[in-house]
Amino acid sequence: MVQATSLPRNEAGIKAAIGVLKQLFGDRLQTGTAIREQHGHTTTWIENQMPDAVVFPVDTNEVSQIVKACAEYAVPIIPFGTGTSLEGHVNAPAGGISVDTSQMNKILAVHGEDLDVVVQPGVTREQLNTFLRDQGLFFPIDPGANASLGGMAATRASGTNAVRYGTMKDNVLALEVVMADGTVIRTAQRAKKSSAGYDMTRLMVGSEGTLGLITEITLKLQGIPEAISSARCSFRTIDDACRAVMMTIQYGIPVARIELLDEMSVKAANAYSKLSLPETPLLLLEFHGSEAGVAEQAETFSSIAEEFDGFDIATTSTTEERSKLWQARHDMYWAGLQIRPGAKGISTDVCVPISRLAECVVAAQDKAAAMGLIAPIVGHVGDGNFHCLLLIDMENAEERARADDYVAWLNQMAISMDGTCTGEHGIGQGKRPYLKAELGETTRYMAAIKVALDPDNILNPGKILVD
Structure with a gap:
């Protein structure tokens, strides 16, 4: 494991806060070693830094109570969704209280005519799309893992559909957030656009729990396309595949997904998913629209691919074949491990x-x-x-x-x-050393925002900014 930086612990404050929260939450506050280990980071090579307790709220008011108790004793608070993040986001470098939102899993309102939905943060993307399917609607952001929507908003997640539908920052209309003193705010209304003041929604999306705890999310929805088709195409070189991607985007083809697998990944996919693809760089694509539209998109892409020596081009619109292809893509982590x-x-x-x-x-x-x-x-x-x-x-x-x-x-x-x-x-813990190199003096103003909104540094400390 890579050793993570530890921060000073507030032992007396942690003990006092746990006492208060135990009275408020009873058995919904847990201090056993196993559950604390599960709520430290385990999906990467950064060492696991356990919280001192895990609490399971069910609504915004309870989150506010937790934050107020922790604020009173200056105790760190670490939000936890499903634990699928990859850069140490849920570690507790100064100890403290992990706030597990898994019981905040209600879909609160669907406004089909407005193409939006209001959910609690513990709702997962698969849960939401299963619920929406009969209404002809879906939420398009797909990071691969069945992540919680609160975690996806907090980390500004995206995934395979981002090329057409954008990332979480493009699909969150409004948030309800508990701030560092326990105050509950709403960042916006349900209107599709607004010029009203600072964009607090975008500030919170991607803040990784360092500025507030998300307790409610209003998301944009999409109609399930009339037709969906997939395509695959192999190339001699990475350069050819990438140039085909560039031309596809420049032509304005509204691809829903366009994924690259290098030679090693294709070989792993063949072995793990029982495929027989040429073991050269591969593009996987998906097209959404009308029957005529997706056929035209696939045909145009095929013409572009041939310009760059693409071969073994195949398209399919059958659900079974599409699912097999995209399941292989989603299984790439497990396929890679077999190498x-x-x-x-x-x-x-x-x-x-x-x-x-x-x-x-x-x-x-x-x-x-x-x-x-x-x-x-x-x-x-x-x-x-x-x-x-x-x-x-x-x-x-x-x-x-x-x-x-x-x-x-x-x-x-x-x-x-x-x-x-x-x-x-x-960024979490793992990417912190590179943020200053990327953004320079901008990080100084990020730090000023952090101090203004969380003066005691209790909200997910040790993440994003270098202390």
Whole structure:
């Protein structure tokens, strides 16, 4: 594990706050070691830093009570959704109280005529889409994991559909948030646009629980498309595949998804998902619209792909075939682990302008090979975002050090290309060293906002900003 920075603990305050919260919540406050370990970070190579207690509220008022009790004793509060984040977001470097929102899982209101829905933060994306299906509606943001919508808003998540439908910042209309003193605010109304004051919604989306605790979310919805089709196309080189992506976007084809798998990832997918794809760079695409529209989109893409020596082009509109293809894409983490049995999979992401995408991906492949690392690559390439899955022997200190050096190099390279150190994973603890390099003096003003809204630094301390 990579050692995470610890912060000073407020032992007396933590003990006092747990006493107050135990009286308020009874058995819904837990202090057992196992449950505290589950609420420290376990999905990456950053060491697990457990909270001192876990509490399970059911509504906004209870979250406000928790925050007020913790504020009184200056005790850290760490929001917890489903624990699928990848950069140490739910660790407790100063101890404190983990606020698990899993019991805040109600869909409060669906306004089908307005294409929006109001949910509590513990609702997961799969739960929401199952609920909406009979109404002909869906929520399009798909980060792969069945994450909670509160966590997705807090980390500004995106995923495979972002090229058409945007990220969480584009799909959150309003939030209800409990601030650091326990005050409950609403950031906006349900109107689709507003010029009323500072954009507090966008400020909270992506703040990773460091500015407030999200307790209610109003989301945009989409109508389920009349027709959906998928396509796949293999290429001789990464450069050819990326140039085909660039032209597809420049032509204005409204692709819903356009995903890249490098050679190593395709080989892993074939073995794990029982496919027989050519083991060369691969693009997977999905088109949404009318029957005629998706057919036209697929035909236009095929013509573009052929210009860049694309081959083995296939399209399908059957649900079974589409599901098999996209399930293979979603299973890439597990498929990747089979490349090196017993290794730990460390996922990191960067995002660059798509004009630099091929250069960045090829450089990432070459650097991994030069450093003796195994790192299959997949990407949401319609917006220039890709992920490396480093397969590491965590018992080998020298190998861990090489992997850490590789991650640092990759982040710095993306930033040098006018890109970002994270397209969708967020900063948390793991990406903190690179934020200043990316944004410079902007981080000073971020820190000023943090101090203004959370003067005692009790909201998810040790995340995003370097203390």
